Amino acid sequence: MCRWLAYSGSPILIEELLYKPRYSLIDQSxxxxxxxxxxxGDGVGVGWYGVDGPPEPTLFRGVGPAWGDVNLRELGRSISSSLFLAHIRASTGTAVQQTNCHPFRFGRWLWQHNGSIREFARLKRDLVLAVDPAFYPSIAGSTDSEVMFHLALTFGLEDDPVRAVERMAGFVESVARRHGVPDPLQMTVATTDGERLWAFRYSSQRESRSLFVNTAVSALRELYPDNENLHRLSDETRIVVSEPLGELPGAWQPVPESSWGIVVKGGDRLGPFRPLER
Incomplete structure (x- = not known):
């Protein structure tokens, strides 16, 4: 599958999470x-929003292993952002090519995924034909992840992200039932519009891939008053990861099975994820 992280908070250099932690995303690659x-090792990507730049995110995606990408290292030590997604890919069968690397972008939206649609080749035609014609031309690669993104856009991601992803999941499962494919969907997803960050953890068999979020920074400062890194972060800083970046006791909390969460200024929220039939 894949590994990913999503960051929202005080502006930091991207290398702070990609390279410096003990179990950084590069180490996880x-x-x-x-x-x-x-x-x-089947590709790497970062999507970020500039601190003072345009609302549309910038993408860097490479097809080589993350650990050997010198351009990524240069980028990481020079780009600062308060909201970014990063992803390392392990292909589930589709080609290793730039257009198949995450994150995917549409307008100001980014999307990244860990997991798969079981027997995607059998289901692909029915799934792709359900994508709204307005979004279809933006599909550039061949992955199930990108089709999931465009289905979510079709079902209203820009207006109601949680309902749109629930509709996407329900549609995938309904198509799979028609084709006799059991337990078709496995996903942890991060998506953002540059202001808010959503994370989803769900699988058809209710045994989803791992997903964690950091404990509130204010609580961590009380636990570790001498940790200088924590004092550089705002109280609203959140990091969502496929697996923890370190072993600091109490620093990481598992995201519950079949749930969604939103990171937004003024208060995060967590709710149950329930696929909806189209």
Whole structure:
């Protein structure tokens, strides 16, 4: 599968999460501890929003292993952002090519995914034909993840992200039933419009891939008053990850099975995720 992280908070250099933690995303590209595969070497991508720049995000995507990408290292030490997504890919069967690397972008939206649609080749035609003609031309690659993104856009991602992703999941499951494919959907997803960040954890068999979020920074400062890194972060800083970036006791909380969460100024929220029939 894949590993990913999503960051929202005080502006930081991207390398602070990609390279510096003990179990950074780059380390996970070689030595994942909780993924299906230990190695995630089929591409890497980062999507970020400028601190003072335009609302549309910028993308960097490469097809080589993250651990050897010198351009990514240069970017990481020079780009600062208060909201970014990063992803390392382990292909589930589709080609290793730039257009298949996450995150995916449409307008000001970013989307990244860990998981798969079972027997995607059998279901692909029915799924793709349901994409709204307005969004269809933006599908550039061949992954199930990008089709999921465009289905969510079709079902109203820009207006009501939670309902749109629930409709997307319900539609995938209904198509799979028609084709006799059991337990078709496995996903952890991060998506953002540049202001708010949503995360989803769901699978048809209710055994979803791992997903964690950091404990509130204010609480961590009380636990670790001498940790200088925590004092550089705002109280509203949130990091959502496929697996923890370190071993600081109490720093990471598992996202519940079949749930969604939103990171937004003024208060985060968590709710149950229930696929909806189209």
């Amino acid at each position: 070689m030595h994942s501890r909780m993924g299906v595969e230990t190695t995630n």
